[in-house]
Amino acid sequence: MRLGMLFSGGKDSVYACHRAQAHHEVACLLTLSPKNTESYMFHTPNIRHTPLMAEVMGIPHVMWPTSGIEEEELSDLDGAIAWCAGEYGLDGIVTGAIASVYQATRVQRICHAQGLWCFNPLWQADQVAYLRALVNEGFDVIISGVFAYPLDEAWLGRRLDSAAVDRLVELRSRYGINPSGEGGELETFVLDAPCYRAPLVVEEASRTYHAYAGVYRIDRLGVGTR
Amino acid sequence: MIHVLDLCQEPRSLSRYEFVDPIVRALKEAGAHVSTAHYTEGPPPRAARGAVLCGTALQDNGYAGDECAFSWIRDWQYPLLGICAGMQVLAREAGATLFAHTEIAFRDLRITAASPLLGSPRTIPCYHLHTQAVGLPPGWACLAGTPAYPEAVWQPATDRYGILFHPEVRNTWILSSFARLCGGAPANLLKPADETLGR
Incomplete structure (x- = not known):
């Protein structure tokens, strides 16, 4: 099958893409870029770097604008998927959804209406086992946003290594936080992965933080060598 | 041991992560020993004392065209649980017919009759994901929904259950309940829940 990946640049979409590539061809990455940073569906910190991520993954990338307003963004997603399906001859869509029924039902409905398969290879995964798999399988993940107590400024830009996973557990x-951030507690950015041809390197970054909400903004991102 | 049957379009498919692995994990967390195979790989092993037939992706109805693969069900003597596609297979084996019915929703469902699997009548939230449903097989009890559109069914004489919704979403207690019905191991034999990842 030829699949399109809903791609945010966070760990879930990169890991789901990695899994999908073991079974099918991922023909394009689709990123919805919300004007509203409180988007219900689409991850926002550092989303502007997804074209470079797609480049190191060797997969065509589509950046599609969306209002980011609840339900309106679903019609944007519908249009984006339809366009990608036509342009890249897709048979289905892959998402990195783990537990969000809101996200899953809406993408399932869109895919069903368009006659596309819908794959959610992380669906209902054990969150701690998943985080450990990321570390063990060579995913270089950093925390790019924190949005819940007690995640403080020290987490911004922190590598997701075994010690970080232990701390999240x-x-x-x-x-009671969701260790993988499924409840919106944290956002991530993937600097390297088995599906990358070359690692990404943060050359310049800045932090903004106030009252257990902060973003690690990657101001300049480069491509490294192995 | 409980045998989990993967009804997806092919063995070791991408859909397995979504429709099979969460079932296996929930059963293991309930203390059961679990074996897994694709439905084309034959009947459950002799050691199995219960079996679960899993669901599939919305676009995946291949299992419905392969009746021979499920002929073992007629003579199976242990508890069976069919989930979504699995319910359709069980009910069809019992004489019911499939019909088109699409539902993609997380909504409340009223359990209307008591059973060892679902417990007493009450309302629970359920995740529905299907394009086909099945009528009530002759001699089976409707536990939820209506006889024309049953969403949970039970054949008490043979201890067979079908549920149209997906228990891996917010209702893993149903899988624990099924493990108990199969004589599953107690919770103190709980195994780590990390076996669905990292392979």
Whole structure:
């Protein structure tokens, strides 16, 4: 099958893409770029770097604008998927949804209406096992946004290594956060992955943070060598 | 041991992560020993004391055209649970007919009759994802929905259940309940839940 990947640049979409590539051809990455940073559906920090991510993954990329307003963005997604399906001859769509029924039902409906398959290879995955798999399989992931207590400024730009996963598991026990950020607690950016031809390197970054909400903004991103 | 049957279009498909692995994980978390195979790979092993027939992607109805692969169901003597596509297979084997019915929603469902699997009548939120449904097989009880559009069914004499919704979403207790019906291991034999990832 030829599949299109809903791609935010976060760990879930990169890992789901990696899984999809083991079974089918991922013919394009589709990023919806919201004007509204509170988008219900689409991840926002550092989304402007997704074209470079697509380049190191060797997959065509489509950046599609969306209002980012609840439900309106679904019609944007519908249009974007239809366009990609025609342009790249897609048989289906892949998402990185883990537990969001809101996200899953809406993408399923759009795909069904367009006669496309819908794949969610991380659906209902055990979140801690998933984080450990990322670390063990060579995904270089950094925290690019925090949006919940007790995630403080120190998390911004932090690598998701075994120690970070252990800490997130501890915070889940104490504060009930979703360790993979499925509840919107944190956002991530993937600097390297098995499906990358070359790693990405943060050359310049800045942090904004206030009251347990902050963003690690990558101001300049380069391509490194292995 | 509970045998989990993958009804997706081919063995080890991309859909397996979505429709099979979460079922396996929930059963293991309930303390059950689990084996897994694709439905084309034959009947459950002799050691199995229960079987689950999983659901499939919306576009995937290939299982419906392969009745021979499920002929073992007629003589199976242990509890069976069919989920979505799996319910359709079980009900069709029992004489019911499939019909087109699409539902993609997370909504409340009223359980209208008591059963060992679903417990007492009450309302629970359920994740529906299907393009086909099946009528009520003769001699089966309707546990939820209506006889024309049953969403949960039970054949008490043979301990067979069908549920049209997906219990892996917010209702994994149903899988724990099924593990108990199969004589699954107690919770203190719980295994790590990380076996669906990293392979």
